[in-house]
Amino acid sequence: MDEPAQSRPGMAVPASDDALHMDALHMARAVRLAALGRGTTSPNPVVGCVIVDASGAHAGEGFHAYAGGPHAEVVALSEAGERARGGTAYVTLEPCAHTGRTGPCAEALLKAGIARVVVAVADPNPTAAGGAARLRDHGVAVEIGVLAEEAERGNAEWLTFVRRxxxxxxxxxxxxxxxxxxxxxxxxxxxxxxxxxxxxxxxxxxxxxxxxxxxxxxxxxxxxxxxxxxxxxxxxxxxxxxxxxxxxxxxxxxxxxxxxxxxxxxxxxxxxxxxxxxxxxxxxxxxxxxxxxxxxxxxxxxxxxxxxxxxxxxxxxxxxxxxxxxxxxxxxxxxxxxxxxxxxxxxxxxxxxxxxxxxxxxxxxxxxxxxxxxxxxxxxxxxx
Structure with a gap:
């Protein structure tokens, strides 16, 4: 008899329909939050983030409000506090891995003890990309592509700027x-x-x-x-x-x-x-x-x-x-x-x-x- 597949740190495990439904609900909220930054974040992207605790309860949320200000993940983690440890972060854009006017969000998520990160769109900016890999390297489960179309539409200006x-x-x-x-x-x-x-x-x-x-x-x-x-x-x-x-x-x-x-x-x-x-x-x-x-x-x-x-x-x-x-x-x-x-x-x-x-x-x-x-x-x- 075949042994059940074993997960390893940083590897996504197939989710149930209920879990997929909850992922979509939380990401939809993150997309709506991201829209609150329209017109004030340029030349940065609009980003929204929702944090749920280890039990799946809402713990914090935030969005990137203006260029040079705290990123969405940092705002959401601040609201979540210790409840973020062992929880899941839903982010409309892959957390950054570089230090610009603010520190790397991937490091903030690691420091907070987040166990899983769900991303809508991978970051196409070579300067900031790499956050997902950084998180996986430290045992965090990362999934990319949840509500990608909706998140892309909300961030169309910045994505066009970077890609084209x-x-x-x-x-x-x-x-x-x-x-x-x-x-x-x-x-x-x-x-x-x-x-x-x-x-x-x-x-x-x-x-x-x-x-x-x-x-x-x-x-x-x-x-x-x-x-x-x-x-x-x-x-x-x-x-x-x-x-x-x-x-x-x-x-x-x-x-x-x-x-x-x-x-x-x-x-x-x-x-x-x-x-x-x-x-x-x-x-x-x-x-x-x-x-x-x-x-x-x-x-x-x-x-x-x-x-x-x-x-x-x-x-x-x-x-x-x-x-x-x-x-x-x-x-x-x-x-x-x-x-x-x-x-x-x-x-x-x-x-x-x-x-x-x-x-x-x-x-x-x-x-x-x-x-x-x-x-x-x-x-x-x-x-x-």
């Missing part, structure tokens, strides 16, 4: 039900409700940079600042404003443009052969094959400046260029229950000349906002 070496790009637009972003005479204020516009300011505040084209600057003279409602959760740095980036190939931004105000930092991206006497910081970039700016070079430069997330606003032409180059990672559309029948489309030339070239999307969420709908989708790729 460029910021995650969210394209936002507002349109009528028949897809018009402006009327025939060019007017566009306001297609959507005050609630939808307030939601846009919330998303702006969560981003590292707001990007718009020169066409939008000349037509609307926007401020491109984040002005969240007074009821919004307080930011650890209340004076923080996202970087404003104007894509202005020929350097046509007027010196009096609202986007150049002192309310927020601004970067005007121009072609390397363009002439300009603007006093604001100017970023010179190579031209693309069609004469516009090289958007890959733009995102690479923003990544060098630790811009993890970009909020792309305004301009069908610029949005079409980003889509054509495969540089849009998420689409957020605010659709108003209104019809125009003519006027400007939200998206310009995006490289889809036939139905076979259509840029297909996967819906992630459809949410009523005021009288409008907010539709969140992501492009279909080989990865999904």
């Amino acid at each position: 070496g460029r910021p995650h790009v969210t394209w936002k637009f507002a349109a009528t039900l028949d897809g018009r972003s402006a009327a025939e005479d060019g007017t566009s204020q306001w297609i959507t409700s005050p609630q939808a516009r307030a939601d846009v300011h919330r998303l702006r505040a969560e981003s590292d940079a707001i990007v718009a084209g020169i066409g939008t600057v000349l037509a609307d003279d926007p401020r491109l600042t984040a002005r969240p409602a007074p009821t919004a959760p307080p930011h650890p740095n209340p004076d923080r404003q996202p970087l404003r980036v104007v894509v202005d190939t020929e350097a046509r931004t007027p010196a009096t443009a609202a986007v150049l105000s002192a309310e927020a930092p601004t970067l005007v991206a121009v072609a390397d052969d363009a002439e300009t006497d603007l006093q604001t910081p100017v970023l010179r970039l190579p031209r693309s094959a069609d004469g516009g700016l090289d958007l890959h070079a733009l995102l690479a430069e923003l990544a060098r400046r630790e811009v993890v997330s970009v909020f792309l606003e305004g301009g069908a032409t610029l949005a079409g260029s980003f889509m054509r180059e495969g540089l849009i990672d998420r689409v957020i559309a605010y659709v108003a229950p209104a019809l125009l029948g003519s006027g400007s489309a939200a998206l310009g030339q995006a490289g889809a000349r036939t139905i076979a070239d259509t840029h297909r999307l996967v819906f992630e969420e459809v949410t009523p906002i005021g009288t409008d709908l907010r539709i969140t989708a992501r492009p279909v790729t080989e990865e999904n």
Whole structure:
């Protein structure tokens, strides 16, 4: 008769359905906790952690609230205290193994006597990775992959930044039900409700940079600042404003443009052969094959400046260029229950000349906002 399989330190043992269910429940809580750090942790990831004691009872929880602050595991361990010994830690991202502005979380878990660590997503950052191996080497059972899809979605900006070496790009637009972003005479204020516009300011505040084209600057003279409602959760740095980036190939931004105000930092991206006497910081970039700016070079430069997330606003032409180059990672559309029948489309030339070239999307969420709908989708790729 075969002997039952014996476990060894650091080796995961097949779990029962009940145990798997509890793992999913605790990790779902950790994912929700991680979301509380959205917009305040850059250039760090959002991370949530839940600690249960040896009996399976909830002992502590926490999330990474701001860059330079304590990591989620440290916050949760502090709340759990001695109850963490022999318990399980549920973490949305593999505990770090390096010392940065804070100490390695893997060591904190070991010191606390945690017996098991359940991870949603392995850390793709070679600088910080290795926490799981460190824990296993010291006899801690480690499992990776619980609710990985949900955790990846919540940390999409940072994961894109690390894996692709460029910021995650969210394209936002507002349109009528028949897809018009402006009327025939060019007017566009306001297609959507005050609630939808307030939601846009919330998303702006969560981003590292707001990007718009020169066409939008000349037509609307926007401020491109984040002005969240007074009821919004307080930011650890209340004076923080996202970087404003104007894509202005020929350097046509007027010196009096609202986007150049002192309310927020601004970067005007121009072609390397363009002439300009603007006093604001100017970023010179190579031209693309069609004469516009090289958007890959733009995102690479923003990544060098630790811009993890970009909020792309305004301009069908610029949005079409980003889509054509495969540089849009998420689409957020605010659709108003209104019809125009003519006027400007939200998206310009995006490289889809036939139905076979259509840029297909996967819906992630459809949410009523005021009288409008907010539709969140992501492009279909080989990865999904």
